[in-house]
Amino acid sequence: MARIGIIGYGNLGRGVECAIKQNADMELVAVFTRRDPASVKVLTPGVTVASVADVADWKDKIDVMIICGGSATDLPKQTPEYAKLFNVVDSFDTHARIPEHFANVDAAAKAAGKVALISCGWDPGMFSLNRLYANCILPDGKDYTFWGKGVSQGHSDAIRRVPGVKNGKQYTVPVEAALEAVRSGSNPELTTREKHTRECFVVLEEGADAAAVEQAIKTMPNYFADYDTTVHFISEEELERDHAGIPHGGFVIRTGQTGWNGENKHVIEYSLKLDSNPEFTSCVIVAYARAIARLSAEGVSGCKTVFDIAPAYLSPMSGDEIRAHLL
Amino acid sequence: MARIGIIGYGNLGRGVECAIKQNADMELVAVFTRRDPASVKVLTPGVTVASVADVADWKDKIDVMIICGGSATDLPKQTPEYAKLFNVVDSFDTHARIPEHFANVDAAAKAAGKVALISCGWDPGMFSLNRLYANCILPDGKDYTFWGKGVSQGHSDAIRRVPGVKNGKQYTVPVEAALEAVRSGSNPELTTREKHTRECFVVLEEGADAAAVEQAIKTMPNYFADYDTTVHFISEEELERDHAGIPHGGFVIRTGQTGWNGENKHVIEYSLKLDSNPEFTSCVIVAYARAIARLSAEGVSGCKTVFDIAPAYLSPMSGDEIRAHLL
Numbered sequence: 001m002a003r004i005g006i007i008g009y010g011n012l013g014r015g016v017e018c019a020i021k022q023n024a025d026m027e028l029v030a031v032f033t034r035r036d037p038a039s040v041k042v043l044t045p046g047v048t049v050a051s052v053a054d055v056a057d058w059k060d061k062i063d064v065m066i067i068c069g070g071s072a073t074d075l076p077k078q079t080p081e082y083a084k085l086f087n088v089v090d091s092f093d094t095h096a097r098i099p100e101h102f103a104n105v106d107a108a109a110k111a112a113g114k115v116a117l118i119s120c121g122w123d124p125g126m127f128s129l130n131r132l133y134a135n136c137i138l139p140d141g142k143d144y145t146f147w148g149k150g151v152s153q154g155h156s157d158a159i160r161r162v163p164g165v166k167n168g169k170q171y172t173v174p175v176e177a178a179l180e181a182v183r184s185g186s187n188p189e190l191t192t193r194e195k196h197t198r199e200c201f202v203v204l205e206e207g208a209d210a211a212a213v214e215q216a217i218k219t220m221p222n223y224f225a226d227y228d229t230t231v232h233f234i235s236e237e238e239l240e241r242d243h244a245g246i247p248h249g250g251f252v253i254r255t256g257q258t259g260w261n262g263e264n265k266h267v268i269e270y271s272l273k274l275d276s277n278p279e280f281t282s283c284v285i286v287a288y289a290r291a292i293a294r295l296s297a298e299g300v301s302g303c304k305t306v307f308d309i310a311p312a313y314l315s316p317m318s319g320d321e322i323r324a325h326l327l
Numbered sequence: 328m329a330r331i332g333i334i335g336y337g338n339l340g341r342g343v344e345c346a347i348k349q350n351a352d353m354e355l356v357a358v359f360t361r362r363d364p365a366s367v368k369v370l371t372p373g374v375t376v377a378s379v380a381d382v383a384d385w386k387d388k389i390d391v392m393i394i395c396g397g398s399a400t401d402l403p404k405q406t407p408e409y410a411k412l413f414n415v416v417d418s419f420d421t422h423a424r425i426p427e428h429f430a431n432v433d434a435a436a437k438a439a440g441k442v443a444l445i446s447c448g449w450d451p452g453m454f455s456l457n458r459l460y461a462n463c464i465l466p467d468g469k470d471y472t473f474w475g476k477g478v479s480q481g482h483s484d485a486i487r488r489v490p491g492v493k494n495g496k497q498y499t500v501p502v503e504a505a506l507e508a509v510r511s512g513s514n515p516e517l518t519t520r521e522k523h524t525r526e527c528f529v530v531l532e533e534g535a536d537a538a539a540v541e542q543a544i545k546t547m548p549n550y551f552a553d554y555d556t557t558v559h560f561i562s563e564e565e566l567e568r569d570h571a572g573i574p575h576g577g578f579v580i581r582t583g584q585t586g587w588n589g590e591n592k593h594v595i596e597y598s599l600k601l602d603s604n605p606e607f608t609s610c611v612i613v614a615y616a617r618a619i620a621r622l623s624a625e626g627v628s629g630c631k632t633v634f635d636i637a638p639a640y641l642s643p644m645s646g647d648e649i650r651a652h653l654l
Contacts, residue, residue, distance in 0.1 A: 258607065266602060322634055323425055
């Protein structure tokens with residue numbers, strides 16, 4: 001039985017709690033929060049809610065700590081800090097800063113004799129794995145990643161910062177024609193605009209100028225200016241009724257050639273269609289937490305990514321069982 | 328530079344040779360054949376063709392031997408035998424006999440201090456990996472594997488054994504409606520007949536009774552009786568012109584539920600569309616040969632499957648590079 005702790009009880013923390021319930025060999029023992037612990041109610045009976053300030057008291061009572069903070073400011077500090085006390089898993093997703101985060105976490109984990117896994121989830125995570133496998137199999141080829149249809153938290157936040165906007169949600173939508181062109185093996189060069197569209201559902205403040213809001217969104221640099229963006233104005237009730245979910249997903253495709261003269265074409269495609277982005281991310285994290293507990297028991301230490309973990313470590317089944325049933 | 332040998336120079340052996348050409352850190356040094364070596368012409372300049380009887384002479388000149396025999400009778404003997412002399416990779420695909428083959432190869436490889444990888448390719452192989460990952464991520468879910476559209480060698484052989492048949496080729500075709508039902512998350516229970524159809528292209532012997540041949544094919548137990556089978560009679564010229572390739576592919580899908588009450592649905596899908604089944608299988612094998620060479624250099628021995636190999640071992644890039652570019 002692997003004893004799991006959670007730091008941070010937002011959408012991701014709750015997702016991890018739900019995922020642990022589905023894995024009979026894992027047990028949630030405590031949730032740590034920056035809020036007043038008395039104000040946080042968890043779903044699992046018998047689980048302690050404690051202050052994150054007291055986390056060191058749990059040093060010998062938790063096999064793997066899952067850190068559910070944000071990538072912008074929480075994880076760069078939290079993961080190296082808690083890797084001094086626990087085996088840890090995070091979902092750090094700022095791709096450009098992964099090398100730096102890896103180095104910091106690796107130093108802390110090695111010094112403490114702990115194992116840390118960073119950047120776990122689906123992108124980075126399962127999408128990264130599929131990019132790696134496909135690149136190794138088809139060295140002469142081309143990669144494509146599409147996201148959606150799904151809610152982008154960053155773009156939804158950007159909409160909500162526009163003056164006159166009361167609330168809003170943004171969906172990233174892959175362009176079907178671009179997907180088809182990629183699958184055909186024609187190796188298209190696709191611009192940002194050709195790959196994805198952006199669809200916004202916006203609730204206006206009373207008296208706001210719809211045309212000005214639409215213009216402000218569509219021309220916003222980095223977020224929307226490079227895309228074909230649609231803005232729908234809806235009521236707060238419609239937003240709550242029709243857009244409460246956090247779906248996401250996407251496609252990783254590699255096309256390539258084999259044969260003495262590259263005469264044969266191949267398409268490898270991996271796709272996800274997710275009703276709940278944080279719950280699916282949590283499921284990936286919990287499977288890798290099992291692997292981390294095992295690696296730690298074998299005496300391994302330092303920082304790992306999904307690239308470093310043999311798949312068998314993720315499964316509750318024995319080697320004999322997975323060879324008999326899944327190979 | 329990993330020095331690679333090939334035992335058996337059929338479609339798979341030639342595919343391995345082509346794949347090695349695409350990998351700058353690998354070098355084909357010799358091809359071993361049961362035929363007269365003088366009768367075998369390989370594509371790569373400077374490569375020795377030798378008799379398989381002399382393979383022991385190459386003990387210290389080859390880092391990984393890729394065994395390209397058949398699963399029915401060759402590999403159960405060859406892989407344990409050559410694992411006494413070399414690190415080896417095979418593509419053993421008789422699913423039901425994998426546990427027995429694993430045990431035999433493991434004993435031989437361990438005794439010799441060699442590493443062996445069995446059942447490498449796409450099914451078993453990449454499809455197995457995707458079944459394992461998806462099962463670990465979504466414990467509450469259901470697996471589906473579909474094959475095709477592609478040529479089944481076994482079914483094509485079965486057609487050619489029917490009296491009155493001069494030549495023939497069989498395609499396994501997934502039923503689109505079944506795929507869509509699975510992707511919808513409705514967790515359908517699908518019969519053999521509902522999942523795949525079989526399409527046969529048959530060249531008759533002169534004077535053969537077409538109706539009798541068609542009846543014999545469609546009612547053949549194990550191979551065709553449980554499927555909706557279509558038989559097309561064509562000329563030898565048409566068969567050569569339109570059906571010379573060996574395409575294949577398929578789909579591994581897992582659907583599952585997450586959330587405290589299973590309220591959110593998810594679909595994980597992996598698919599392959601391959602112009603050449605043996606060349607793609609070869610590409611997977613060669614990527615894993617790189618991993619086996621590395622594991623051997625680390626002092627590992629015994630039998631492995633794709634489940635036991637951390638993905639980073641497959642890549643010619645360093646850990647820093649894959650984290651920076653693929654994570």
